[in-house]
Amino acid sequence: MKQISQRFSVTYHYAAYFTENLFSIENSLLTDTIFSETPPAKCLFVVDSGIAEAWPQLTQAIRQYTNAHADKMYLTAILTIEGGENAKNNQQTLHHILEAIHTYGICRHSYLIAIGGGAVLDVAGYAAAIAHRGVRHIRIPTTVLAQNDSGVGVKNSFNAFGKKNFLGTFQPPVAVINDSKFLETLSQRDWLSGISEAIKVALIKDATFFEQIEKDAKALTARDSHAMQALIYRCAELHMQHIAQNGDPFERGSARPLDFGHWAAHKLESMSNYRIRHGEAVAIGIALDCLYAFHAGYLSESDTIRIINLIKNLKLPLSAPELFQQLGGDTYDVMAGINEFREHLGGNLTITLISSIGSGFEVHNINNSYMQQAIDSLRQAA
Numbered sequence: 001m002k003q004i005s006q007r008f009s010v011t012y013h014y015a016a017y018f019t020e021n022l023f024s025i026e027n028s029l030l031t032d033t034i035f036s037e038t039p040p041a042k043c044l045f046v047v048d049s050g051i052a053e054a055w056p057q058l059t060q061a062i063r064q065y066t067n068a069h070a071d072k073m074y075l076t077a078i079l080t081i082e083g084g085e086n087a088k089n090n091q092q093t094l095h096h097i098l099e100a101i102h103t104y105g106i107c108r109h110s111y112l113i114a115i116g117g118g119a120v121l122d123v124a125g126y127a128a129a130i131a132h133r134g135v136r137h138i139r140i141p142t143t144v145l146a147q148n149d150s151g152v153g154v155k156n157s158f159n160a161f162g163k164k165n166f167l168g169t170f171q172p173p174v175a176v177i178n179d180s181k182f183l184e185t186l187s188q189r190d191w192l193s194g195i196s197e198a199i200k201v202a203l204i205k206d207a208t209f210f211e212q213i214e215k216d217a218k219a220l221t222a223r224d225s226h227a228m229q230a231l232i233y234r235c236a237e238l239h240m241q242h243i244a245q246n247g248d249p250f251e252r253g254s255a256r257p258l259d260f261g262h263w264a265a266h267k268l269e270s271m272s273n274y275r276i277r278h279g280e281a282v283a284i285g286i287a288l289d290c291l292y293a294f295h296a297g298y299l300s301e302s303d304t305i306r307i308i309n310l311i312k313n314l315k316l317p318l319s320a321p322e323l324f325q326q327l328g329g330d331t332y333d334v335m336a337g338i339n340e341f342r343e344h345l346g347g348n349l350t351i352t353l354i355s356s357i358g359s360g361f362e363v364h365n366i367n368n369s370y371m372q373q374a375i376d377s378l379r380q381a382a
């Protein structure tokens with residue numbers, strides 16, 4: 001037998017930066033992240049329609065900024081695409097971005113700069129990853145959830161066949177730039193919903209962070225930007241550390257601790273036709289898996305109560321009608337999400353649970369009767 005074997009590795013490096021007024025001309029952060037051997041680098045901006053509406057002066061600011069930094073950046077176009085989950089459901093959106101990459105001659109040395117919520121960043125990142133097998137992309141997240149979780153990671157995605165994130169790539173960005181000013185125009189719903197990803201990562205990794213969120217709950221619901229900045233920073237840091245240090249940045253194995261609470265979340269999002277926001281679904285998913293851990297004897301009653309109370313105090317939802325839907329017999333329909341989760345990951349079913357606040361662990365089986373009890377308990381708690 002003949003064989004030619006090879007082994008190589010690729011090092012990735014990117015940073016998440018925290019700033020204010022990113023497009024004020026004297027702020028050089030964005031232009032500093034752009035590098036081209038033949039400057040100026042072509043830049044295509046993809047902007048979330050929610051941001052475009054909330055910040056009508058943004059387009060003008062981008063034009064002035066790129067003009068002022070014309071030695072490094074060449075603005076080809078500013079494309080506005082529909083914000084929200086529909087960005088990931090609508091084939092036209094993806095086509096629109098790919099077409100712009102084609103029309104404006106965006107190449108592997110050009111930059112696609114996406115500004116928006118997690119959904120727009122996911123589809124824009126996906127388009128950047130597949131066009132020319134990879135165009136450089138910079139993420140400018142504008143929601144709490146995108147700044148503390150989805151925007152700082154390595155995944156890009158698009159929904160297909162009624163399945164969330166069915167299409168996607170692992171493709172790290174060149175840089176992530178969080179501008180706290182953008183958060184000012186978020187609806188209260190989107191301001192709060194991203195906090196659930198911080199609760200998630202605190203529960204599996206960092207009890208001190210969990211205590212801090214408890215202390216700050218009132219300030220957070222009252223839109224205290226200082227408390228929110230601290231939460232976003234620590235949450236982003238824990239996510240980025242996990243990706244870099246946990247030995248599986250591109251999720252080849254079966255474990256996915258950062259998806260704690262997510263098997264139910266993804267199912268509830270699609271069952272509700274995306275009426276339920278990702279962050280809201282994660283809050284419900286966390287509560288459910290904590291109650292499951294309690295019924296299965298892994299988690300103490302006092303920790304379970306603390307977690308449920310924090311979710312309540314943050315005005316995040318604990319349930320939704322879809323959670324109790326039983327069209328398919330005597331089990332709750334949401335439980336089909338367990339197998340869909342396994343299928344999406346491949347390999348063995350691996351669900352992260354917690355044994356105490358700050359300590360995640362994995363199980364490979366879910367006991368249906370404990371899960372039914374957990375759903376019933378959640379109905380009472382809500």
Ligand SMILES: NC(=O)c1ccc[n+]([C@@H]2O[C@H](COP(=O)([O-])OP(=O)(O)OC[C@H]3O[C@@H](n4cnc5c(N)ncnc54)[C@H](O)[C@@H]3O)[C@@H](O)[C@H]2O)c1
Binds near residue numbers: 050085157186
């Ligand atoms: N890639 C990943 O690793 C990853 C991780 C977690 C979640 N996600 C994905 O992220 C998505 C959820 O992201 P999200 O919570 O940011 O919601 P979203 O992207 O759906 O945005 C919510 C709404 O806020 C609007 N908006 C955005 N920024 C605004 C601002 N500053 N002011 C006013 N309105 C604004 C949007 O137009 C939209 O209507 C889901 O699709 C989820 O699957 C991806």
Ligand SMILES: [Zn+2]
Binds near residue numbers: 149262278282
């Ligand atoms: Zn999530």
